[in-house]
Amino acid sequence: MEKVRYGIIGVGAQGHKYAEFLFDGYDKNAVLTAICDIKEDRRKWAEGRLKGVKIFSDYKEMLKSGLIDVVLVETPHYFHPQIVKDVLDAGLHVMSDKPAGVYTKAVRETVEYAKTKPNQICALLLNQRTNKVYRKAKEIIESGELGNLKRIVWIITNWYRPQAYYDQGGWRGTWAGEGGGVLINQDPHQLDLFTWLAGQKIKKVWATAKTVGRKINVENDVTACCEFENGATGVFITSTHDAPGTNRLEITGDGGKIVISGPNDWMMKMEYTKLETKEPEFSATNKVFMGKPKSKTITYKYSYFEILEKLIKNKGMQHPDVFRNLSNVILGKEKKLIGTYEEGLNGLTFSNAIHLSAWTGKEITLPLDEDLFIAELEKRKAEEAKASKK
Ligand SMILES: NC(=O)c1ccc[n+]([C@@H]2O[C@H](COP(=O)([O-])OP(=O)(O)OC[C@H]3O[C@@H](n4cnc5c(N)ncnc54)[C@H](O)[C@@H]3O)[C@@H](O)[C@H]2O)c1
Numbered sequence: 001m002e003k004v005r006y007g008i009i010g011v012g013a014q015g016h017k018y019a020e021f022l023f024d025g026y027d028k029n030a031v032l033t034a035i036c037d038i039k040e041d042r043r044k045w046a047e048g049r050l051k052g053v054k055i056f057s058d059y060k061e062m063l064k065s066g067l068i069d070v071v072l073v074e075t076p077h078y079f080h081p082q083i084v085k086d087v088l089d090a091g092l093h094v095m096s097d098k099p100a101g102v103y104t105k106a107v108r109e110t111v112e113y114a115k116t117k118p119n120q121i122c123a124l125l126l127n128q129r130t131n132k133v134y135r136k137a138k139e140i141i142e143s144g145e146l147g148n149l150k151r152i153v154w155i156i157t158n159w160y161r162p163q164a165y166y167d168q169g170g171w172r173g174t175w176a177g178e179g180g181g182v183l184i185n186q187d188p189h190q191l192d193l194f195t196w197l198a199g200q201k202i203k204k205v206w207a208t209a210k211t212v213g214r215k216i217n218v219e220n221d222v223t224a225c226c227e228f229e230n231g232a233t234g235v236f237i238t239s240t241h242d243a244p245g246t247n248r249l250e251i252t253g254d255g256g257k258i259v260i261s262g263p264n265d266w267m268m269k270m271e272y273t274k275l276e277t278k279e280p281e282f283s284a285t286n287k288v289f290m291g292k293p294k295s296k297t298i299t300y301k302y303s304y305f306e307i308l309e310k311l312i313k314n315k316g317m318q319h320p321d322v323f324r325n326l327s328n329v330i331l332g333k334e335k336k337l338i339g340t341y342e343e344g345l346n347g348l349t350f351s352n353a354i355h356l357s358a359w360t361g362k363e364i365t366l367p368l369d370e371d372l373f374i375a376e377l378e379k380r381k382a383e384e385a386k387a388s389k390k
Contacts, residue, residue, distance in 0.1 A: 001330075003031045003327075004030050004031070004069050004327040004331060005030075005033040005068045005069045006030055006032050006033065006034075006068065006070055007032075007035065007036070007067065008022075008032070008034075008072045009035075009062070009071060009074060009075060010037055010073070010074035011035050011042050011045070011074065012037070012042060012074065015035075015037075015072065015097075016042070016045065016046075016049075018074065018319065018323070019032060019035055019046065019053075020049070021315065021320050021323065023049070023050050023053065027320055027324045027327055029324065029333075030323060030324075032050065032053055033053060033067045034053060034055070034067045034068050035053055035054075035055055035062075036055070036057065036061075038057060043057060059083065059086070060086065068092060069093060070094065070095065070326065071093070071094050071095070072095050072096075072097070073087070073094065073095070073096040073097060074097050076171045076178065077099050077101060077102050078101070078102050078177075078178075078179060080096045080097070080099070080107075081101040081109065085113050088113060088114055088120055088122060091120070093121040093122075093123075093330055094122055094123070095121075095123040095124065095322075096124055096125065096344075097124075098124060098188040098344065099184055099188040099351070100124055100344025100345065100348055102180070102377075103352055103370065103373055103374055103377065104345060104349050104370055104373075105371075105373075108345065110122075111341060111345065114342070121329060121330060121337065122341040122342070123337050124343060124344040125319075125339070126189065127189070127322050127338075128190070128318065129192070129193070129196070129339055130317070131317070132301075132302060132306070133268045133301070134193055136300050137197055137258050137270060137272075141197060141253070141258075142199070145274065146255045146257075147256070147279075148232070148253055149198055149199070149200055149232040149251070149252075150232050150252045150253060151235075151250070152194060152197065152198050152232070152249075152250070152251045152252075154190060154234075154235070154238075154248070154250075155237045155238075155248050156187070156190050156236075156237070156238045156245075156246075156247050156249075157237065157240075157247075158244070158246060158263060159182075159240055159245070160241070160242070160243055161214075161220070161241075163214055166214055166215070172185070173214075173218055174216075174218065174384060175380040175381045176381045176385065179377060180218050180219065181209075181216065181219040181220050181240075182221075182222060182238050182240050183219065183222060183238070183351045183354060183355060184351060186238070186240060187222075187351065188344075188348070190236075191236070191346075191348075191350050191351050192343070192346065193249075194234065194236060194249075195346040195347055196343070196346070197251060198232070198251075200228035200232060201366075202226045202227070202228055202229075202349070202366055203226075203227050203228060203366060204363055204365050204366070205224060205225070205226045205353040205357050205363070205364045206224070206357050206362075207222060207223065207224035207225065207353075208223050208224075208358050209222045209224075209354060209355060209358035209359075212239070212241050213241045217380070217387075219355075220239060220240045220241055221238075221239040221240075221241065222237070222238045222354060222358070224350075224354045224357070226350070226353075236354075247262060248260070248261045249261070254278050254279045255278045256273045256295060257273045258271070258272050258273075259271045259273075265318065266302060267302075269300070270301070271297055271298070272297065272300070273296070274295060274296055275293040275294070275295045276295065276296075277293055277294075279293055321338075322338055322339075325338045326338075349366065352368055352370075353366060356368065356369070356372065356373050356376060359376045
């Protein structure tokens with residue numbers, strides 16, 4: 001195989017951008033050979049913009065066509081686990097966009113199925129993991145320099161969405177169409193990074209989730225606390241209605257602290273404060289009343305040239321980097337995927353636990369009661385359907 005042949009299921013708001021990246025040659029190891037969409041207007045768009053690409057209205061026909069090696073799944077979230085399974089069943093590689101699904105039970109079933117197809121790649125599009133500052137943080141944490149995790153706190157309230165965003169209608173902002181609000185739409189990236197960087201399994205979750213200032217059924221304001229298996233604690237605060245919002249992530253270990261902040265992907269900055277002596281050792285040996293460990297702080301951020309290069313190579317910061325990695329892994333030129341579909345379970349478990357805690361008013365101990373989660377979600381779908389008939 002010289003070039004990896006891509007097919008895309010769903011060329012709506014997001015999938016059409018990936019179709020353009022691939023069609024326009026942003027990944028030199030990839031070629032877009034087919035797309036599928038159930039909507040005629042999207043197929044018409046593809047006919048005009050993607051000359052020579054085969055267009056389907058039924059994805060199962062596309063999977064049988066023999067035209068593709070890998071499929072990007074770009075439909076609304078509820079469909080992701082089933083479509084991923086169908087793609088694997090057709091003998092093809094697959095990458096689902098985030099979230100892996102709406103609830104862990106369906107995702108876990110697909111993850112188990114993927115294990116029966118070890119020669120096929122099953123990936124998740126976690127483009128925020130390509131951000132230099134998050135990668136650097138992961139490297140420092142994995143090196144052991146930051147020491148044992150003590151606390152992780154993320155305030156992410158700057159992905160602002162006005163009422164007009166929700167008024168687009170369709171599946172967005174509804175229990176039946178989307179299965180949640182900010183947690184399932186905007187935050188799968190941050191919930192993934194939160195669990196990825198913590199590198200610890202979450203043990204307990206307690207949370208509130210509310211709708212503030214918008215005419216929607218789902219949550220747009222969340223405060224969640226968690227406890228990790230090593231006893232460290234976490235706080236995750238998110239909303240889509242704060243103006244101005246904040247993006248500040250603090251990870252404290254007994255070897256120092258990482259603070260990541262910034263208004264957008266281009267301007268993210270990381271400050272890493274490294275203690276000369278790990279805090280427990282310092283406290284055990286220090287004799288000075290009110291003494292403090294000595295430290296030095298290093299700052300990481302994108303340079304002007306890196307931003308320019310990303311703009312030219314990527315039309316933005318992240319997504320084509322993910323496709324290049326996927327193609328390279330398929331071609332055997334790189335070993336490690338940026339994100340596996342299975343890893344999607346980590347952030348989704350946290351997300352489902354936050355919802356369940358907010359719905360029941362109780363602290364949730366993991367593993368999650370998946371059937372209770374589905375029953376509670378179904379209740380909300382039923383109430384929504386009843387209200388829409390009034
Ligand atoms: N990674 C990112 O940065 C990012 C950003 C935005 C959205 N997303 C994800 O992309 C996915 C799609 O979001 P969107 O905003 O493009 O939604 P959208 O509604 O604009 O597009 C979805 C498309 O899928 C099509 N579709 C639905 N069911 C289909 C089927 N069975 N077969 C073929 N086509 C089908 C629809 O007709 C539509 O054109 C979501 O899961 C979302 O979370 C990811």
